[in-house]
Amino acid sequence: MTDLLVEYVLELNSNPEALAAHEANPEQAARDFGLDEADIQLILDQDVAEIQKRCDSSPIDTKGTMIMFFKP
Amino acid sequence: MNKQGSLTVVGTGIKIAGDMTLNTQAQIKQADIVFTVVPDKVSKQWLAKLNPNTVDMTEFYGSNKSRLITYNEMANALVESVKQGNNVCAAFYGHPGVFAYASHLAIRQLKALGYRAKMQPGISAEDWLVADLGIDPGKSGCISIEATQFLFYQRTIDPYSLLVLWQIGLVGDHTLALDKTDNYQRGLKVLSNELLKYYPSDHQVIIYEAATLALFPPRIEHIALAQLPQAKLTAISTLAIPPYQEAPLDLAVLKQLGLTPEDIDNALSIDK
Numbered sequence: 001m002t003d004l005l006v007e008y009v010l011e012l013n014s015n016p017e018a019l020a021a022h023e024a025n026p027e028q029a030a031r032d033f034g035l036d037e038a039d040i041q042l043i044l045d046q047d048v049a050e051i052q053k054r055c056d057s058s059p060i061d062t063k064g065t066m067i068m069f070f071k072p
Numbered sequence: 073m074n075k076q077g078s079l080t081v082v083g084t085g086i087k088i089a090g091d092m093t094l095n096t097q098a099q100i101k102q103a104d105i106v107f108t109v110v111p112d113k114v115s116k117q118w119l120a121k122l123n124p125n126t127v128d129m130t131e132f133y134g135s136n137k138s139r140l141i142t143y144n145e146m147a148n149a150l151v152e153s154v155k156q157g158n159n160v161c162a163a164f165y166g167h168p169g170v171f172a173y174a175s176h177l178a179i180r181q182l183k184a185l186g187y188r189a190k191m192q193p194g195i196s197a198e199d200w201l202v203a204d205l206g207i208d209p210g211k212s213g214c215i216s217i218e219a220t221q222f223l224f225y226q227r228t229i230d231p232y233s234l235l236v237l238w239q240i241g242l243v244g245d246h247t248l249a250l251d252k253t254d255n256y257q258r259g260l261k262v263l264s265n266e267l268l269k270y271y272p273s274d275h276q277v278i279i280y281e282a283a284t285l286a287l288f289p290p291r292i293e294h295i296a297l298a299q300l301p302q303a304k305l306t307a308i309s310t311l312a313i314p315p316y317q318e319a320p321l322d323l324a325v326l327k328q329l330g331l332t333p334e335d336i337d338n339a340l341s342i343d344k
């Protein structure tokens with residue numbers, strides 16, 4: 001199942017116009033994209049931990065990020 | 073003649089979706105099957121949109137399991153799928169050949185077996201570092217090395233060049249089995265002591281984390297080298313150490329070239 005908040009993050013990552021609109025007015029841009037009130041609030045609160053959780057993006061988790069080891 | 077079945081390894085970049093080249097997107101779309109090693113759901117959701125037939129290779133990671141075993145399993149999975157006649161795409165985050173192991177291994181093995189196997193470059197964390205920090209690695213030269221490798225082996229650094237230390241959140245770990253970056257304090261202290269052999273304690277170093285989501289800014293934290301042991305690190309922290317000072321001219325070499333320091337100054341001056 002696709003998560004609309006994750007879709008929004010993808011849109012901001014890949015569309016400079018969408019990012020500019022978000023930076024100018026995050027609430028309006030998120031609402032125009034169709035996010036529900038709870039998700040809009042997460043963005044307005046800059047709730048990094050919760051948004052990272054929704055994106056399954058834990059910066060301390062080595063899974064998927066540590067793909068090298070130390071041997072020269 | 074090449075056998076049926078092929079492998080193309082691509083990089084998804086750091087800022088997912090935005091960092092992928094057109095060629096990379098086409099490779100993913102056109103593959104029979106896509107194997108992925110990407111760190112988050114955003115990346116997985118994007119890749120599955122481009123090609124619904126994806127296999128998540130992060131499933132190979134395991135608690136207390138050496139990543140060396142995991143990487144070999146990843147390479148095996150790619151090789152086996154190609155042997156079955158598939159046109160396989162393997163998507164790794166960042167640049168798929170930078171500080172990566174399984175990607176290079178699978179390509180080597182497949183080529184040795186007579187299959188077509190190649191890599192497309194991607195945007196790595198270091199590419200974002202150059203852009204976000206505004207440091208040109210060509211200006212002073214750059215040494216880019218994995219932090220634990222720097223500690224475990226007898227390596228020297230050049231304080232006149234930019235130093236980039238990768239995987240600092242795992243520094244000193246010899247088990248290759250940590251699944252969280254929560255055990256780096258001792259290694260970080262030893263690393264700091266080693267660096268203090270080259271730089272003064274007030275030299276400013278930078279803990280850098282490129283933004284993976286455009287919603288948030290990158291982490292660019294300037295601290296004095298003496299403060300490094302107290303730093304809070306994550307799996308995506310990279311340490312950048314700017315040059316300590318300008319390298320002195322090598323007068324003996326200049327002489328062999330028939331040059332003087334003034335010749336160099338004049339060449340580099342714009343008010344001629």
Ligand SMILES: C[S@@+](CC[C@H](N)C(=O)[O-])C[C@H]1O[C@@H](n2cnc3c(N)ncnc32)[C@H](O)[C@@H]1O
Nearest residue numbers: 067068166167171196197238239281282308310
């Ligand atoms: C195994 S390497 C993989 C690098 C990846 N292939 C690339 O091209 O950037 C993992 C290390 O890359 C660096 N890294 C990964 N993501 C990063 C980010 N968002 N910002 C800064 N450094 C990052 C960190 O040093 C991390 O420990």
